[in-house]
Amino acid sequence: MDKKWGVYFCTGCGIGDALDIDALAKVAKSEFKQQNCKNHPFLCSKEGIDTIKADIADGVNTLVIPACSSRAKYEEFRFGPGIIVERVNLREQAAWTHEVDDEDTQMLGEDLMRMAMTKVKLTELPEPWQVENLSKDVLVVGGGIAGMTAAMESAKAGYKVTIVEKGPALGGYVGKMYKVAPTKAPYDVLPDNPVPALTKALEDNPNVTVYTGATVESISGGPGTFDVKISGGADARAGAVILATGSVPFEAAKLGHLGYGKFPQVITQTDFEQLAIDGKLKNVERVGFIQCAGSRDSHFLSYCSAACCVESLKQARYLKEQNPAGQAYVFYKDLRAVGKYEYLYKQVQADGTVFIKGEVANIAGDGGKLTVEIDDAILGEKVAVQSLDYVVLANGMVPSTAFGTEPGQTEAEAEAATAKEKTEEDDIPKDVILKSDLLNLNYRQGPELPTLKYGFPDSHFVCFPYESRRTGIYAVGTVRNPMHVGAAIEDATGGAMKAIQCIEGCAAGKALHPRSGDESYPEFAMQRCTQCKRCTEECPFGAINEDEKGNPLPELTRCRRCGTCMGACPERIISFKNYSVGMIGNMAKAIEVPDEDEEKPRILIFACENDAIPALDMAGLGRLQYNAWVRVIPVRCLGSLNLVWIADAMSKGFDGVMLLGCKHGDDYQCHFMKGSELAEIRLSKVSETLDRLGLESERVRFKAINIMDYTLIPSILDDFAQKIDELGPNPMKGF
Amino acid sequence: MSADKEQATPRYAPDFHQEFRKIENGEYASQCMQCGLCAVTCPSREMMDYTPRAFFKLIHAGEKEKVMKANTPWLCTSCYLCTVRCPRGIPIVDVMHGLKHELAQKSSKDGVALLSKVFFKTFMKRGRLFELGFTNGFMMGLGPPKALKVTLKQQDCALDMVKHKRLPFFPPKKIKGAGQLKKIYNKAAALQKEAHKDGV
Structure with a gap:
């Protein structure tokens, strides 16, 4: 495109002073031969914006706006498609964080201009x-409550x-329940199981195709083009995948110390649901619920499953419902009635x-009745609760992704790994991908979603709970994170929204x-590729992905543009239209x-756009002062840092x-x-380069x-x- | 699993817990989740046999004897600090009050219950407290052997009070409209009865 430039300075917010x-x-x-420079004392006002718009109408299509951070006033300075907009952060990075009307501040401002103008040029x-x-x-892979909800939404x-x-029918684990924990106020009445109604609604919906008794044999392609092979010969093409395998x-067989397998009256929560469905609780007098059976115990299941407390509270209500004279005991370490379930807890106490x-x-049996011995933390003594008809173990949940071997664990693969010489790339931590036979992705990196702790395929619990590390594949429900029914329904709804996005x-x-x-995408200049596979x-x-020769085969819809x-x-053969090794190098x-x-002295800072740049902006908003030697170049992610930038900066004379x-x-x-x-990791390798240049590695x-x-x-x-x-x-200065 | 062979004591029989729920406001005791805010809040906790938290735990554990003999409800000064702070919204003062009422009804010979009863009776008569009359009434209720014991124990305190003119020999004047006070009391009692006629 023919660039017609316009540079619009804002002198408001103290920038002009x-x-x-x-x-x-x-x-x-x-320096850059751009004569169309304008000032405005309040550029983001209607008048200021109108000045810019009038120029755009005259054909200006490349805007440099030295004013505030691009994280401020982004609505005002958005001019639609076909226009290049570059914001120069004079306000947060110069005017507000450095001495007013000072030589060093002025030099900083000029350098900010040079960086931006260079960037826009390229x-x-x-x-x-x-x-x-x-x-x-x-x-949707998996037809439990989460999968059904995601499908329905x-x-x-x-x-x-x-x-x-x-399985043979939709419903999953929740489908086998008698009732579910309340999902709305007042949280003390147990609603009927939603699965039958949801199954009916899905079957009646013309947009929904259900394959039961089927698994996914393979998925290839990427978002928008997933080619799915389903067992039984069916094929499907999908734009997004929701993993809801629960x-x-x-x-429970591992919980022998709690009497499971030894006494038939020691049962799991699943068994208790069946008793409730069969109406067998009418003659049951006393039931003990043991919470955290195996959970939060490093020998069994290290984490809290978040749902078992709520389930036990619900089951205690089953007993009351079917036998009002029944007495339930809940043995717990910490009761976690998350969210509004505190109301259910209160009701069950009432x-x-x-x-x-x-x-x-200890659990002891005596003539068909059980005794639970517990070290009562509050009474401070060992207490026995006797004559229990049943002891129900709240045995927690294990995600379906946690089952399966890691690639490389089979003998042949392990041999191949040891045979391979240790190379530089070995320092890079590998994703843990367990072959759990759920998605069977035809990805070079492995057949399933990478997992974090305990086999959960989470990518970033706090910042983006739905995202996985495979674009377009969203894990929802208990496969992602242990959760109760209400949370799984909410989660699945969110997952459906992500899939649509x-x-x-x-x-x-x-x-x-x-x-x-972001409309940019990486382009590969393949003629220079050396098949290094990095x-x-x-x-x-x-x-x-890569072909047999090791040439990269980018699946661009999977790309997140980092x-x-x-x-x-x-x-350096990979670049974006608006972000490349050359561009950042030239900015420096x-x-x-x-x-x-x-x-x-001059200090070059490569700052991540996601957190470091906002932090610098916050420092600016807080009018915190720092030295004027620093020059900040934002990068999409530090992962995009190419070592050549550091070498170039050093030889340029940066200190x-x-x-x-x-x-x-x-x-x-x-x-x-x-x-x-x-x-x-890359930085740890740069010291060699620095040594070659005769520089101290502390400079980086x-x-x-x-x-x-x-x-x-x-x-x-x-x-x-x-x-x-x-x-x-830097001794390289001036060379 | 704990290795020690300490003998486990059978507890948590539900009978007393259920029984307690029939006492006025007693149903709230079930809702205690043992957070202990009441215990750290209570100004009388040092003198109590059990803090309110421990007291509720004993109710859950079915320890009838300990609960009924505890001085906890009697030392409750109705300051309402615990009630204000209880995250479960248990009106702890009301629970204690209900229990005191129950105890006063059932065990009129018991020291603290009797004291409470006589205090109230003396108070209602004039709308003011007459210390000597109150003390005498209490002693009469206790019976001579016990009364003698208490008198000997308390004599220093009594003499001090006489010295400071805090134990007048003649009763104080009735308040104006003592009859109205009685009416208020009767009405409140009737309302209370009405509210709890179903037992809960």
Whole structure:
């Protein structure tokens, strides 16, 4: 496209007082030959916007807006398709965080201008990548309450749905229940099981196809183009996949210490549901419920299943319902009646159920009746509760994804692994993918969703609960996270919404979460590819398959546009229309590095757009002051950091380089799962390069930061500046 | 599983727990979840045999004897701090009150219950307390042997009170409209009875 530029300075919010705007305009005019520079004291006002719009009407299509952060006023400065907009953050990064009307602040402002102008010079308008034969159907794997809800919600929104259920009928675990825990106020009446009505509704819905007694044999392709083979010969094409295969109760046979298998009256919650369905509780007098049977115990199930307390409360009500004289006891370690279920708990207490806190010490049988001995934590003694007709074990849940071997665990694969020489890539942590035979993805990276702890296929519990690390595949219900029925219904509804977003995003050629709406995509200059496989190995989303020769085969609808492949590629052949190795490298080169004798060191900061840049903005909003030596280049994710940038910056004469990215490790906050971790691994290899240049490795530093840490920004930046000052100037300066 | 061979005591028989629910406001006792906020709040907790939390636990555990003999309800000063703070919304003061009422009805010979009863009787007569009359009434109720014991124990306190003119020999004047007070009392009693005629 022919770029017709316009540079629109805002002098409001103190920008005009802190910086000499005419001098900044001079940078655009003389260094970049762009004469169309305008000032406005209040650019985001209607009048200011109208100035820009009038220019757009005259053919201006490339806007540089030196004003506030791109995270502010984004509605005002959105000018529709076909227009390149680059916001220069003079306000948060210069005017508000540095001394007003100061030489160093002015130099910072000018460098910000140079970076932005260089970026825009190299930016091209992305054209959305449209996939052919896009399917807008939704595939739901698993026909339990979560799967049925997700299917129903998708169908109601007008999408065709295919449900694949392994069992002979829809319903899953909840289908075998007598009643369910209340899902709405007043939370003390148990509603009937919703499964029969939902099954009927799905069967009657023309948008829904149900395969029972079937499994998914294979899934290939990507979002919008999933080709699904279902056992029994059926094929389907889907735009998005919802994994709702649920969980199974923890194996009670392992709970011999609680009397399971020894006494027939020791049963599981599932058995108790059946007793209630059969109406057999009429003659039952006394029932004990043992909570956390095996749960929260490192020998069995380390986590809390979140639903068993609610289920036991519900089952205590069954007893009261069928035999009003019945007496229930609940033995618990901690009772977790999550959310509004506190009301159910209260109601069950009002029914006269007794709750006893402590560790169960022993279960003894005596003539058909059971005695539970418990170390009563509140009475402070060992107590026996006698003459129980049944003891019900709340045995927790294990996700269906947790069953299966890890690829590489079979003998042949293990041999192959040891035979392979240890290479550089071995440092990169591998995703744990268990062959649980649920999705059977034809992905180079493995057949199922990567799992985190305990076999749950979660990707980011706090920030994006529905996302998995395979784009377009959403885990909902208890397969994702232990949860009770009400939460599973809510979860499935959310999952259906995500699936629809995915389909519509693919149809429009736009990226999905977290870069929602991004129309750029990675392009591979294949003639220079050396088949090193780093891009396929490092892509956090498994977006790149490869052929037999090792050539990458990108599936662009799987791509989340983080640029991790771009950072990984040693040949630098991967780039986006508006984001590339060359562009960021040139931005760094555009910064003016003063000579050594001027005693103005320069520190280059690559900051992650997701958390570090917002933190810098927050620091700006808080008017926190830091040194004016720093120059910040935003990157999509630190995973896209290419080591050549650091080498270039060092040879250009920068005195230090800092990477600001998200926390990684067990409770990582990286929006692209492992980008910041990869960046740090790559950084550990940079010391070699620095040694070659005769530089101290302390000049390059990685720092994890999240938005809440914004108050630490000045100390982080100033401490680093002080360290750089101690090291002295970069000896490469001036070469 | 605990390794120690400590003998387990059979507890948690439901009879007393159910029985307690029939006492006025007693049904609330079931709803205690043992958080302990009442126990840390209660200004009388140091003197109580059991804090309100422990007291409720004993009810759940079916410890009738301990519950009925505890001084806990009698030391409740009705300050309402626990009631205000209870996250379960249990009107703890009302539960204690209901129990006191029950105990006063059942065991009129028992010290604290008797004291409460005599106190109320003396008070209703004039609308004011007459200390000497109250003390005498209490002693009479206790019977001579016990009364003597209490008198000997309390004599220093009594003498001190005389010295400070806190134990007048003649009864104080009736309040104005003592009859109205009686009416208020009767009405309240009738309302109470009406509200709890179904037992709960």
